[in-house]
Amino acid sequence: MNDLPLEGIRVLDLTVVWAGPAATQHLADLGAEVIRVESSHRIPSSTRAQPHLTADLVQRMGMLQRMSFPDGQPQPQPYNRSSSFNVLNRNKLSVTMELDTDEGAQAFRELVAMSDIVVENNAQRIGNRLGFTWEVLSAINPKLILCRMPPLGLSGPYADYLGFGAHFEALTGLTWLRAYPDADISQTSPTFHMDDVSPTVAGFMILGALHRRHRTGKGCLVEIPQAETMLHQIGDVVLDQSMNGRSQPSLGNRDRVSAPQGCYPCLGEDQWVVISVRNDAEWAALIDAMGAPEWACAPALATASGRHAQHDHIDQELAQWTRTRSKQAVFHCLQEQGVPAAPVQDEADTFADPQVTHRGLFKPLHQAATGTYNFPRQPYRFSDMPLRWERAAPSLGEDNEYVYLELLGYTQAQYHELLRRGLAGTEYAQERADAAPA
Amino acid sequence: MDQLFSDVRILDLSDGIPGPFCARIFADYGADVIKVEPPKGDSTRRRGPFPGDVPDIEASALYLHLNRNKRGITLDLETDTGASLLRELVATSDIVIESFAPGHMDRLGLGFEQLRQCKTNVVLASVTPFGQDGPYAQYQGADILYYALGGMNMTGDPGLYPIKKAASMVEHQVGNALSVATAAAFFSARHQGRAQHLDLAAAEVAQTSVDRRVQLLLGHAYTGECSRREPLSSSALPMGIFPCQDGHVQIVTTPAWADRMAKALGRPEFMDCLAKPGGLYSPELKGDIASALDQWLMARTRAEAFADALAHQWPVYPVNSVEDLMEDEHFQSREFWVQQDHPVAGPLTYPGPLARIEDGFALRYPAPRLGEHNREILGAQLGHTNTDLSRFAGVGAI
Numbered sequence: 001m002n003d004l005p006l007e008g009i010r011v012l013d014l015t016v017v018w019a020g021p022a023a024t025q026h027l028a029d030l031g032a033e034v035i036r037v038e039s040s041h042r043i044p045s046s047t048r049a050q051p052h053l054t055a056d057l058v059q060r061m062g063m064l065q066r067m068s069f070p071d072g073q074p075q076p077q078p079y080n081r082s083s084s085f086n087v088l089n090r091n092k093l094s095v096t097m098e099l100d101t102d103e104g105a106q107a108f109r110e111l112v113a114m115s116d117i118v119v120e121n122n123a124q125r126i127g128n129r130l131g132f133t134w135e136v137l138s139a140i141n142p143k144l145i146l147c148r149m150p151p152l153g154l155s156g157p158y159a160d161y162l163g164f165g166a167h168f169e170a171l172t173g174l175t176w177l178r179a180y181p182d183a184d185i186s187q188t189s190p191t192f193h194m195d196d197v198s199p200t201v202a203g204f205m206i207l208g209a210l211h212r213r214h215r216t217g218k219g220c221l222v223e224i225p226q227a228e229t230m231l232h233q234i235g236d237v238v239l240d241q242s243m244n245g246r247s248q249p250s251l252g253n254r255d256r257v258s259a260p261q262g263c264y265p266c267l268g269e270d271q272w273v274v275i276s277v278r279n280d281a282e283w284a285a286l287i288d289a290m291g292a293p294e295w296a297c298a299p300a301l302a303t304a305s306g307r308h309a310q311h312d313h314i315d316q317e318l319a320q321w322t323r324t325r326s327k328q329a330v331f332h333c334l335q336e337q338g339v340p341a342a343p344v345q346d347e348a349d350t351f352a353d354p355q356v357t358h359r360g361l362f363k364p365l366h367q368a369a370t371g372t373y374n375f376p377r378q379p380y381r382f383s384d385m386p387l388r389w390e391r392a393a394p395s396l397g398e399d400n401e402y403v404y405l406e407l408l409g410y411t412q413a414q415y416h417e418l419l420r421r422g423l424a425g426t427e428y429a430q431e432r433a434d435a436a437p438a
Numbered sequence: 439m440d441q442l443f444s445d446v447r448i449l450d451l452s453d454g455i456p457g458p459f460c461a462r463i464f465a466d467y468g469a470d471v472i473k474v475e476p477p478k479g480d481s482t483r484r485r486g487p488f489p490g491d492v493p494d495i496e497a498s499a500l501y502l503h504l505n506r507n508k509r510g511i512t513l514d515l516e517t518d519t520g521a522s523l524l525r526e527l528v529a530t531s532d533i534v535i536e537s538f539a540p541g542h543m544d545r546l547g548l549g550f551e552q553l554r555q556c557k558t559n560v561v562l563a564s565v566t567p568f569g570q571d572g573p574y575a576q577y578q579g580a581d582i583l584y585y586a587l588g589g590m591n592m593t594g595d596p597g598l599y600p601i602k603k604a605a606s607m608v609e610h611q612v613g614n615a616l617s618v619a620t621a622a623a624f625f626s627a628r629h630q631g632r633a634q635h636l637d638l639a640a641a642e643v644a645q646t647s648v649d650r651r652v653q654l655l656l657g658h659a660y661t662g663e664c665s666r667r668e669p670l671s672s673s674a675l676p677m678g679i680f681p682c683q684d685g686h687v688q689i690v691t692t693p694a695w696a697d698r699m700a701k702a703l704g705r706p707e708f709m710d711c712l713a714k715p716g717g718l719y720s721p722e723l724k725g726d727i728a729s730a731l732d733q734w735l736m737a738r739t740r741a742e743a744f745a746d747a748l749a750h751q752w753p754v755y756p757v758n759s760v761e762d763l764m765e766d767e768h769f770q771s772r773e774f775w776v777q778q779d780h781p782v783a784g785p786l787t788y789p790g791p792l793a794r795i796e797d798g799f800a801l802r803y804p805a806p807r808l809g810e811h812n813r814e815i816l817g818a819q820l821g822h823t824n825t826d827l828s829r830f831a832g833v834g835a836i
Contacts, residue, residue, distance in 0.1 A: 005625045005626040019648070030622050061672070062670050062672065063592070063654075063665055063666070064653065067657030067665070068657055068660070070660045070661075083657040153794075155772055156769075158768040162753055164690050164753070165649070166688055166690055168755070169688075170679075174604050175679070177605060177760070178601065178603050183595065183598055186678060186679040188594065188679060189667065189678075191589070191593055197610075199648060200614040200615050203618035203621070204617045204621050207622060207625050208442030208467055209442060211442060211443070211625060215440070220796050222794075223795065224793045225772070228772070228789070232789050232792055233607040234604060234607065235788065236485075236499045238789055239487070239786055239788065241760050242764075243497075243783065243786055244489065244490065247761035248760060252601060252602075256486065257486070263600050263602075270591075270667075272590075274582045274602075276580040335578060339578070342582075342583035342641075343586065344591045345586065345588075346665060351655075354573050355569070358573060359572050359639070359642070373660065374659050375656060375659075376645070378646070379639060379642035379643040380636060380638045381636075381637050382622075383550065384626075384633065384634055385623070385632070
């Protein structure tokens with residue numbers, strides 16, 4: 001009685017970078033058969049790692065690349081060894097298929113006919129060129145659910161514009177709203193919040209579309225215009241603009257309502273704790289936790305408006321108090337009094353967090369290309385439905401035989417002809433043999 | 439109109455941002471969501487911003503944003519009558535969303551085991567700061583706390599303090615995660631007939647954030663290293679926020695896009711320098727590109743830099759304020775912004791659909807006034823008489 005809700009559902013996964021693979025990760029963990037359809041001649045950037053990477057090179061690149069590979073070593077086959085791919089593609093299969101050849105396009109059409117869902121997150125121009133449109137795919141399979149995740153949508157003047165999450169955050173006001181209030185905006189480093197939001201909305205919409213298909217028998221196109229999807233995160237700021245004509249400035253670490261709120265230094269190098277006081281009762285509890293220092297007991301600070309007026313002063317005093325204590329000590333001391341506080345964690349802190357350990361946030365998976373490591377699970381769990389935890393991310397083309405021989409029913413001779421001509425494979429190949437029909 | 443969740447009823451008992459945002463996403467796509475508030479109302483009714491900055495529990499922007507498309511009733515679940523009315527509602531509902539401290543629903547006689555007595559395949563979606571169990575189960579949460587646990591250490595300038603994301607973005611992100619998990623639990627409940635208790639910890643959503651953190655957790659397991667605040671890249675290619683004539687632009691230039699940058703800047707010779715061994719990390723080249731870029735940007739407004747760079751498929755985007763955003767031609771031409779009238783707050787502009795789908799998003803009604811649908815839902819729907827309703831009010835249940 002523990003079969004997962006998406007068992008029997010087949011997903012073709014054409015996604016790249018982070019948001020797309022994270023979307024189909026929900027489906028794979030819920031039991032769907034997710035098949036990544038990939039090229040063995042073109043490794044999309046920021047998806048699987050590029051074949052030429054060396055240990056020397058990744059040390060000179062940024063933090064993400066430096067921390068990407070077991071012991072800092074990309075080789076051999078970097079495309080099977082990177083953390084950003086491996087952490088977002090468990091329980092999925094990989095087939096290589098060259099969609100810009102007649103053979104690849106034909107195999108893909110056959111797969112579409114026997115699948116339930118197709119997901120892609122290319123800029124719409126690229127998706128259109130590869131034929132991932134509703135007109136093309138619904139003609140093959142009218143029950144299909146096609147989920148497209150173009151960052152700026154399928155229409156409008158910028159529909160063909162490409163970019164990363166940081167670009168779309170700048171365009172939509174989110175960078176403006178989180179700049180340092182006391183330093184130049186260029187000192188604000190990029191974040192990639194869109195990659196947090198769109199995968200969950202894609203998962204939600206696909207589950208909704210499957211549910212409706214149970215009633216109607218009909219498939220549909222789901223468009224996730226990622227920048228618009230993300231704009232709901234600041235719905236209250238948008239309404240303030242609408243109701244008061246007020247373009248909100250950045251508040252930095254402060255809050256419109258809670259005061260004080262901020263990030264305070266603790267013992268040790270680059271160690272911090274955050275504190276957020278939402279009401280007068282929490283302020284009183286904070287005073288108790290600090291041993292009722294005279295500055296904090298000032299009647300002017302007993303109300304939120306008083307604390308907002310003297311926020312700079314409170315920040316200085318609070319920092320004096322936190323600076324001589326560890327972030328863990330402040331965290332527990334305040335939380336035990338009911339005051340919201342948390343340590344600013346790095347990855348080592350998270351692995352050592354007793355709550356994380358208690359709740360089993362990390363679980364091991366073995367992968368041939370890298371070995372056995374602890375991976376984070378999804379941040380949700382169900383009473384009567386353990387999520388699937390079977391297989392680490394697939395190496396490139398790991399499931400070619402399953403897809404070509406079992407699913408598509410190709411003969412051994414047909415399959416070996418594809419291999420010989422470089423139209424399927426398990427290793428990155430710079431050049432492709434003549435793709436024209438023999 | 440046959441919306442995705444037209445055949446689903448949800449009781450939203452949750453307070454704050456994550457639970458109500460999740461329920462609102464279902465409501466946008468057709469679910470009949472009944473917002474069940476304590477008699478004093480949801481805490482976001484007091485958070486504003488308010489029209490003219492005059493506090494009014496019926497016109498708080500945060501509440502209006504999180505509760506559109508819902509109907510609303512008041513119930514004091516601490517009273518026997520309130521709890522009993524809730525059980526009547528559960529019998530005809532599919533999903534219950536709640537955000538009380540762990541154990542509180544059990545104490546009210548409304549725990550998972552009790553709710554499945556009312557409805558055999560009920561989904562109870564519980565969202566809390568740290569989850570239903572463990573040493574921190576009773577600890578408090580807040581937006582900045584969650585980000586502290588999931589990426590704040592690497593956000594900002596190395597010489598300054600860590601800085602959070604804008605507004606309440608991380609609490610909204612928790613609501614997004616709750617929505618996909620709740621949809622999965624509902625799918626199982628409806629099509630496999632199983633009751634489900636969903637346990638979602640906001641801290642874990644942040645700790646496993648796709649915005650680099652989840653990759654870096656595995657990266658830590660791979661290398662023993664930790665993230666910190668440092669430039670995204672040390673290459674000679676421009677990466678970051680740069681000033682231009684009328685503000686700033688955001689640039690990310692990957693090696694694959696270097697030729698587009700060189701073309702846009704009118705400096706094709708940069709490609710020859712980049713092609714030399716070690717060229718990509720050459721400090722001289724970095725300086726040359728930076729000064730050419732500065733010259734190029736200072737001759738352009740944000741809009742001009744955006745258009746000229748994208749004409750070469752090199753992504754240079756304007757750093758907009760919310761005012762700029764709402765005037766931007768792209769979102770206007772897609773009719774993203776939607777207008778809706780509210781009886782107290784008046785006509786307002788809201789973000790439209792999160793996603794587009796045939797017979798998908800619809801703006802049906804604005805956020806409910808406190809207890810607006812008590813009579814419609816407790817009376818007409820549950821069949822209680824006016825005398826009953828007066829009695830419920832008399833014992834403080836509604």
